[in-house]
Amino acid sequence: GAVVSQHPSWVICKSGTSVKIECRSLDFQATTMFWYRQFPKQSLMLMATSNEGSKATYEQGVEKDKFLINHASLTLSTLTVTSAHPEDSSFYICSARDQTLNTEAFFGQGTRLTVV
Amino acid sequence: AQTVTQSQPEMSVQEAETVTLSCTYDTSENNYYLFWYKQPPSRQMILVIRQEAYKQQNATENRFSVNFQKAAKSFSLKISDSQLGDTAMYFCAFLSSGTYKYIFGTGTRLKVLA
Numbered sequence: 205g206a207v208v209s210q211h212p213s214w215v216i217c218k219s220g221t222s223v224k225i226e227c228r229s230l231d232f233q234a235t236t237m238f239w240y241r242q243f244p245k246q247s248l249m250l251m252a253t254s255n256e257g258s259k260a261t262y263e264q265g266v267e268k269d270k271f272l273i274n275h276a277s278l279t280l281s282t283l284t285v286t287s288a289h290p291e292d293s294s295f296y297i298c299s300a301r302d303q304t305l306n307t308e309a310f311f312g313q314g315t316r317l318t319v320v
Numbered sequence: 321a322q323t324v325t326q327s328q329p330e331m332s333v334q335e336a337e338t339v340t341l342s343c344t345y346d347t348s349e350n351n352y353y354l355f356w357y358k359q360p361p362s363r364q365m366i367l368v369i370r371q372e373a374y375k376q377q378n379a380t381e382n383r384f385s386v387n388f389q390k391a392a393k394s395f396s397l398k399i400s401d402s403q404l405g406d407t408a409m410y411f412c413a414f415l416s417s418g419t420y421k422y423i424f425g426t427g428t429r430l431k432v433l434a
Contacts, residue, residue: 247424311365
């Protein structure tokens with residue numbers, strides 16, 4: 205099956221700093237990538253959708269200047285949490301799909317972000 | 321807008337027994353996909369089973385099967401011969417064939433008891 209690798213698995217950063225999370229599709233071309241946020245014991249909430257070479261489309265209520273998404277290649281998308289604060293601490297999950305294959309998306313293993 | 325509802329926040333089942341997790345959804349689309357994902361403590365989302373809406377036959381994957389009732393917009397998951405490794409959070413998900421965005425339910429925490 206298709207593999208999506210997310211890095212890092214966990215990260216701790218100081219309040220006010222920025223942190224970047226990478227999402228890579230290892231064996232297929234990810235024309236579309238999705239970024240989710242999951243609070244403890246809650247469901248996955250879609251933050252944004254990015255298509256390769258285009259600006260990301262953010263869901264209502266998600267600050268695009270806070271959560272910068274770049275999808276510059278067919279195998280890599282990045283989420284940068286800028287000026288992180290403790291309330292940004294959460295579990296972030298990416299998923300990727302190949303639009304040309306008309307399949308569902310495949311999920312990365314997630315990144316646990318803790319802002320101290 | 322599509323919604324997915326899982327009305328059972330927590331469930332438990334004895335090892336080797338059968339358990340059914342409920343899921344209902346709401347959509348005006350005719351073509352879509354439905355999924356059950358398992359999320360163990362590692363938080364990795366693992367696909368359990370998928371169902372295409374145009375298929376009337378219920379999907380099965382080994383010990384996992386679904387009861388897909390399109391008219392009722394119901395999509396329940398049956399786990400037979402439950403194993404300790406089945407202990408996890410289970411999410412029902414709707415996937416639009418138009419936007420390819422997932423809509424997840426709130427999840428059911430399943431605990432398999434020895």
